[in-house]
Structure formats: C-alpha cells, structure tokens
Amino acid sequence: MLAALIIVFREVFEAGLIIGIVLAVTRSVPHRNLWIGGGVLGGVAGACLVAAFTGALSNLFAGMGQELFNAAILGIAVVMLTWHNVWMARHGRELGREVRAIGQAVADGSKSLLALAVVVGVAVLREGSEVALFLYGIVTSDGGSAANLALGGVIGLVLGALVCLLTYAGLISIPMRSLFAVTTVLITLLAAGMAAQAAAFLEKANWLTAMSNVVWDTSWLLDESSIPGKALHTLIGYTDQPTAMQLAVYVAVLVITFVLMRLSGSQPQAAQPART
Secondary structure, three states: OHHHHHHHHHHHHHHHHHHHHHHHHOOOOOOHHHHHHHHHHHHHHHHHHHHHHHHHHHHHHOOOOHHHHHHHHHHHHHHHHHHHHHHHHHHHHHHHHHHHHHHHHHHHOOOOHHHHHHHHHHHHHHHHHHHHHHHHHHHHHHOOOHHHHHHHHHHHHHHHHHHHHHHHOOOOOOOHHHHHHHHHHHHHHHHHHHHHHHHHHHHHOOOOOOOOOEOOOOOOOOOOOOHHHHHHHHHHOOOOOOEHHHHHHHHHHHHHHHHHHHHHHOOOOOOOOOOO
C-alpha cells in the first residue's frame, strides 16, 4: 500500500504541476477549462488502455512462463523508474518554463486552445501510464492484496490532487527540491527491490543459476512474511534470504541510477528538447 501511495502521489503531483501552470498562465483565455478538462479526460482514457493492455497480457501468460513474464514486467518497470529519475534530474528545471511558454503563447493568440489540450493530455497520459505499469510491478513483486493496492493508490491520488490544489491556490508553499529529492530516493529503492525480485523470478524459472547461494538469513530477526517485513519488502526490496545474484542486482540498480542522475544533473539543460 505504501509503495502505491508513493508512486501515485508522485505522478499525480507532477501532472498536477503542469495543469496548474497551464491554468495560471491562461486565466484570461475563454473556454480554457473546457479544453484543459478534455485533455485530462483524454489522458486518463489513454492510461486506462495501457492498464487494460498490461492486464490482458498477464492473463495470456498465466500458466505459460508466468515467472518469465513477471520478470519482464518488473524489468520494464525498473527501466522506466530509473529513466524517470534520470530524466527529472536533467529536465526538471526547464519543464515549468516550457509549459509556461506554451500557455503564454495560447494567451497571446499565437497558439490555439488545442495546444493546451495536447500538453495536458500528454502529461496525464504519461504519468497515468507510468502509474499503471508501476502498480502492476508492485503486485508482481509484492503479491499484496488488490484492496491494499487500491487503497494506497486512492490515498496517493487524493493527497497529490489536494497538495496541487493548495499549491495552486497559494495556500501552501512546498520546497520542490526537497519533495522530489525524498520521493526520488524512495522510488530508486523501490526500483532496486523490483530488480532483485525480477532476478528471483528468473532463478525460479532456472534462467539464472549463477550466484544462487543465500547470502544471509534474517528470518529470525524479521520474517519477510510479517507485516513489517512485507512493508520493507515493498518499500526497499527487503528479503530475509537473498541470493548473491539478487543482492548484486539490487546494488547495481542503486549505483547505476545515482551515477546516471549525477551525470545528467551536471550537464547543461538549455539545449535539451522538451518532454512534453
């Protein structure tokens, strides 16, 4: 539930920031709410299609190499989580300026209202699609109940939307750097845990046989099946009996992610293309 809350909150907050910027810049534009609302609905519909597509694939593979399919989904989720963190480290600062520029162009009359719908729709579709894939990855790696996952997602959605509304209204001021720094660390740990779980699935399918020795056994101290153990398993990928391969994959994802973020964050951003 906690992992779902973190991911949904982060993605909703990012999409909400873009929508808030567009709303703030185009206050004087007639009918802007209709076009922005249409963009939001279009993005949500597209994200739902991605979720349905992922679920359909899962059903097709049930009983036919399910471990390999689960490992593949987790691998894709890890890549997307890592890419997301690296991209934000490189483009996060300029994103707001680019969205403001588009909103101002619409307000000045040099761009049509369709541009607003496209910007908002793409933002919602992108974040929603990431949520769908990440949540499926959580289900695959954690095996938690759908009710807990849904509850965490709903709480994350409400919190993200509420924070965005309060920020847009000027009632609260959030240090964006600190917020994104904390959620980036949590998402990186979550990605590393998913990668280790993907390695575990490949080991079960006998696709990974090297470094299969158990490094330690902490089940006496904290059983993975206990409530605290499940919480740590979801948040940071805790396993009470990890193999050497799982541990190596976990550490590798952490190192690669932080190195790529450091390299991307140190590069000039002025000439980078817009994400939206």
